[in-house]
Amino acid sequence: MKTTRRRVTHLAIGAAAMALVVSGCGGSDSSSDDTADDPTSESSLPDLEGESIEVAAVWTGAEQKTFEKVLAGFSDATGAEVKYTSTGDDIATVLGTKIKGGQPPDVAMLPQPGLLAQFAESGDIQPVNEDVAAAVDENYAAIWKDLASNGSDQYGVWIDASNKSTVWYNQTLFDDAGIEPPTTWDEFVASAQTLSDSGVQIPVSLGGADGWTLTDWFENVYLRTAGADMYDQLTTHEIPWTDPSVTTALETLAELWGEETLVGDSGTALQTDFTGSVTNVFDADAQSAVVYEGGFVAGVINDATDFTVGEDANFFEFPAVDDSEPSVVGGGDVAVQFTDSEVSQAFLTYLASPEAAAAMVSTGSFTSANQNLDSSAYPDETSKALGEAIVEAGENFRFDMSDLAPSAFGGTVGAGEWKDLQDFLADPSDVEGAQESLEANAAKAFK
Amino acid sequence: MSTTPPMVAQSGGRDDVPAATDSTDGSIPTNPTSHDRKGTWLAAVFLAPALLLLLVMVLYPIVFSLVRSLYDAPGSSFLGFGNYVSLFTDGNTLTALKNNVIWMVVAPTLVTALGLMFAVLTERISWVTVFKTLVFMPMAVSFLASGVIFRLVYDEEPDRGLANAMLVAVHDTFAPSSSYPGGRPGDPDAFPAADDGTITSAESVSTGSTVPIPLLAVSPDDVPAVATVAEEATEPGSDSAISGTVWLDFTLGGGGEPDVVDETEKGLPGMEVEAVQDGKVVGSTTTSANGTFTVSGLAPGDYELRLPAANFAAPFNGVTWLGPNLITPAIIAAYIWIYAGFAMVLIAAGMAAIPRDALEAARMDGATEWQVFRRVTMPLLAPVLVVVFVTLVINVLKVFDLVFIIAPGSVQPDANVLALQMWKVSFGGGQDQGLGSAIGVFLLLLVIPAMVFNIRRFKKEQ
Numbered sequence: 043m044k045t046t047r048r049r050v051t052h053l054a055i056g057a058a059a060m061a062l063v064v065s066g067c068g069g070s071d072s073s074s075d076d077t078a079d080d081p082t083s084e085s086s087l088p089d090l091e092g093e094s095i096e097v098a099a100v101w102t103g104a105e106q107k108t109f110e111k112v113l114a115g116f117s118d119a120t121g122a123e124v125k126y127t128s129t130g131d132d133i134a135t136v137l138g139t140k141i142k143g144g145q146p147p148d149v150a151m152l153p154q155p156g157l158l159a160q161f162a163e164s165g166d167i168q169p170v171n172e173d174v175a176a177a178v179d180e181n182y183a184a185i186w187k188d189l190a191s192n193g194s195d196q197y198g199v200w201i202d203a204s205n206k207s208t209v210w211y212n213q214t215l216f217d218d219a220g221i222e223p224p225t226t227w228d229e230f231v232a233s234a235q236t237l238s239d240s241g242v243q244i245p246v247s248l249g250g251a252d253g254w255t256l257t258d259w260f261e262n263v264y265l266r267t268a269g270a271d272m273y274d275q276l277t278t279h280e281i282p283w284t285d286p287s288v289t290t291a292l293e294t295l296a297e298l299w300g301e302e303t304l305v306g307d308s309g310t311a312l313q314t315d316f317t318g319s320v321t322n323v324f325d326a327d328a329q330s331a332v333v334y335e336g337g338f339v340a341g342v343i344n345d346a347t348d349f350t351v352g353e354d355a356n357f358f359e360f361p362a363v364d365d366s367e368p369s370v371v372g373g374g375d376v377a378v379q380f381t382d383s384e385v386s387q388a389f390l391t392y393l394a395s396p397e398a399a400a401a402m403v404s405t406g407s408f409t410s411a412n413q414n415l416d417s418s419a420y421p422d423e424t425s426k427a428l429g430e431a432i433v434e435a436g437e438n439f440r441f442d443m444s445d446l447a448p449s450a451f452g453g454t455v456g457a458g459e460w461k462d463l464q465d466f467l468a469d470p471s472d473v474e475g476a477q478e479s480l481e482a483n484a485a486k487a488f489k
Numbered sequence: 490m491s492t493t494p495p496m497v498a499q500s501g502g503r504d505d506v507p508a509a510t511d512s513t514d515g516s517i518p519t520n521p522t523s524h525d526r527k528g529t530w531l532a533a534v535f536l537a538p539a540l541l542l543l544l545v546m547v548l549y550p551i552v553f554s555l556v557r558s559l560y561d562a563p564g565s566s567f568l569g570f571g572n573y574v575s576l577f578t579d580g581n582t583l584t585a586l587k588n589n590v591i592w593m594v595v596a597p598t599l600v601t602a603l604g605l606m607f608a609v610l611t612e613r614i615s616w617v618t619v620f621k622t623l624v625f626m627p628m629a630v631s632f633l634a635s636g637v638i639f640r641l642v643y644d645e646e647p648d649r650g651l652a653n654a655m656l657v658a659v660h661d662t663f664a665p666s667s668s669y670p671g672g673r674p675g676d677p678d679a680f681p682a683a684d685d686g687t688i689t690s691a692e693s694v695s696t697g698s699t700v701p702i703p704l705l706a707v708s709p710d711d712v713p714a715v716a717t718v719a720e721e722a723t724e725p726g727s728d729s730a731i732s733g734t735v736w737l738d739f740t741l742g743g744g745g746e747p748d749v750v751d752e753t754e755k756g757l758p759g760m761e762v763e764a765v766q767d768g769k770v771v772g773s774t775t776t777s778a779n780g781t782f783t784v785s786g787l788a789p790g791d792y793e794l795r796l797p798a799a800n801f802a803a804p805f806n807g808v809t810w811l812g813p814n815l816i817t818p819a820i821i822a823a824y825i826w827i828y829a830g831f832a833m834v835l836i837a838a839g840m841a842a843i844p845r846d847a848l849e850a851a852r853m854d855g856a857t858e859w860q861v862f863r864r865v866t867m868p869l870l871a872p873v874l875v876v877v878f879v880t881l882v883i884n885v886l887k888v889f890d891l892v893f894i895i896a897p898g899s900v901q902p903d904a905n906v907l908a909l910q911m912w913k914v915s916f917g918g919g920q921d922q923g924l925g926s927a928i929g930v931f932l933l934l935l936v937i938p939a940m941v942f943n944i945r946r947f948k949k950e951q
Binding site for chain 1: 581645646670671673675705706707708709710711737739740741742743744809811812897898899900901902905913917918919920
């Protein structure tokens with residue numbers, strides 16, 4: 043389920059961007075060329091003429107083309123030959139088989155920190171050298187080093203980051219209601235009320251049939267009400283789900299989920315899947331105006347509706363709760379090396395550079411956490427805003443909590459956190475019952 | 490698991506093979522002893538591939554599952570019957586078991602009954618081939634595709650779901666939907682709304698006065714084209730009337746004052762307004778294009794003004810087919826759609842084999858068609874019906890795909906069946922293949938009686 047979702051993410055952003063600004067692609071090409079010509083930035087890369095490297099990742103199609111731009115940049119800079127292999131969605135199994143067969147790729151892009159930890163503990167991946175570490179320190183917020191480390195060793199470079207802290211809205215309905223995108227939770231609830239007054243029947247559309255949309259809601263609210271440290275502790279189940287901080291987050295959610303005039307009948311919400319929750323908002327006679335989910339919503343809007351992202355469909359960042367700092371919940375892919383060679387170390391150093399990031403984001407399929415990336419490299423305003431929010435969040439970027447939990451808790455249809463939050467949506471007044479159930483399921487899964 | 494029943498059934502058939510070979514060989518009268526030996530050897534050669542396949546693909550997995558079910562999730566420590574204990578104490582598995590029982594009782598019965606009806610029909614109509622093809626066609630569609638189709642059929646949104654579209658069409662023919670669904674008072678202190686949507690004035694209104702009634706949450710799409718800009722009502726000018734305005738108190742684009750008739754705000758025409766005294770409606774009217782109304786003909790005094798709930802009733806949107814209550818019947822209906830054709834074909838074949846003269850004789854003796862069917866056809870057809878029924882029972886026990894696809898994630902636990910639960914705990918998140926094997930073994934135990942029954946029948950027939 044996780045990988046499927048991830049795939050949706052990338053495909054969606056990709057499709058979105060391509061449909062968005064065709065002319066933007068040309069512009070971004072030239073901008074990435076400009077940076078590639080900059081002599082100072084690549085002076086640290088050695089001459090690797092005659093060397094070759096095998097790189098594996100899940101990407102195919104348009105995403106693969108984008109990633110190959112990055113690879114071409116490395117070849118141009120060093121003369122090394124890069125061979126790309128797509129593993130398909132199930133990268134963990136493919137890599138596991140290749141390792142057992144004694145022929146792992148030199149470098150692979152892992153979609154989860156959990157896989158990095160797993161391969162680090164089995165000793166299959168090698169720590170990065172000082173050059174890579176220095177490049178990461180220079181270009182990324184410290185959280186990205188932590189996310190790429192296991193124990194005291196750093197193992198990789200996060201080459202892209204996705205943003206799941208975005209709320210998408212129907213511009214026409216916002217204009218009709220005369221409201222601006224809210225920045226705080228209270229404004230958000232008030233906006234929903236105004237939308238309801240203006241005649242929008244179900245202002246906030248929830249895709250409750252897909253449990254992961256609800257865990258993403260919770261994670262965003264929790265990161266803002268409890269803070270990043272508590273978020274980390276809840277992620278690893280160091281604190282129980284019966285903790286008062288969880289109570290606060292659920293009560294905050296209930297301010298919205300508990301109001302039938304704002305989110306409609308919960309029975310209907312629980313019948314609505316993710317795609318339905320998006321198309322309910324972006325429809326000619328839409329009865330909903332707002333839907334929360336990650337950047338990949340843009341792709342669904344472009345594929346499944348007549349709306350255009352950036353014109354009549356826009357997003358605002360997930361609102362702050364009680365003056366919380368800018369925070370982003372998201373995902374990403376980390377490059378790790380299975381062989382400790384000069385060429386793979388050089389490749390990782392290159393991936394951490396703003397040039398590689400510029401090539402990665404140039405088609406709009408990906409966004410990057412590289413803080414030295416010139417944001418003009420993005421082909422359109424939407425992906426640019428998505429990427430800038432990640433950089434702005436800095437230390438307050440957190441990985442999707444349910445993706446880091448054992449799948450029995452955080453990734454199973456009709457069980458664990460998914461089911462518990464669906465039950466909570468059905469009865470948002472029962473915060474205590476929801477917490478007890480969450481804790482019971484978490485205790486079972488985190489053995 | 491899914492391949493087990495047919496494989497075992499075949500093995501039942503193949504047991505007879507050596508006997509058959511022996512008898513044909515025996516008919517050639519040369520050197521019986523060496524021939525017998527040769528025959529046995531030949532039989533072994535021919536049987537070996539089948540036996541080997543059976544051993545590797547059926548017997549070994551069964552034994553392995555049996556052993557695996559006694560170990561924990563990583564397969565490292567022995568639990569004894571621990572997995573079986575958790576199997577029968579886990580709420581999800583018990584729901585699955587309950588649903589399986591419902592499936593086993595309801596689905597085969599209905600499919601067999603429907604198949605019988607269709608089979609009888611095929612004897613009476615002239616366009617048999619077309620009819621048979623139509624009914625049998627769903628069998629050609631994969632379970633997965635059928636699941637996707639029915640997920641759409643049952644969609645709650647009447648614009649998408651066929652089932653609800655039909656219900657709503659029928660419902661709205663007899664009870665037209667309200668004009669302003671979802672509307673609520675703009676000033677709930679002066680005009681509180683009851684739970685059913687009825688809006689009543691908080692304080693009584695005396696005749697001769699003018700009452701503004703602001704409303705909110707009316708979709709601009711629901712405001713009829715005839716509506717004009719709202720106007721403040723003029724004084725009724727008599728002691729026997731109450732006037733007022735019902736309007737949509739929301740300026741599109743924002744900026745309107747609450748409870749004030751702003752420049753662009755529209756009246757809500759056609760709204761029922763009632764004057765109530767002592768719980769009785771004593772006068773009523775409907776609003777005009779600009780939202781104004783005058784309830785006249787009232788005796789001077791105090792009244793409650795009321796906008797009845799019928800103005801605001803939420804539109805009928807059909808039934809939540811895929812909700813926790815209806816999900817299993819809904820999926821069973823999809824199963825029936827697929828399998829009715831299968832039952833029909835088998836039963837029709839059985840009916841074709843019934844000797845015509847038995848039916849003719851009954852008719853000659855003066856039996857009605859019903860009596861012929863009840864007393865002659867049914868008894869002669871009974872063996873076929875039983876075979877169809879038992880085959881369906883086995884089939885229903887392993888139902889997985891339909892449930893997996895049709896039930897939305899939030900309802901999946903309510904629709905759960907054992908095969909799905911087995912997959913979920915072993916691969917779909919639980920990653921506990923010990924418990925999964927235990928469920929598999931349990932399913933096998935459930936299938937065995939039906940299989941034994943079928944094999945015995947086969948043997949008897951041969």
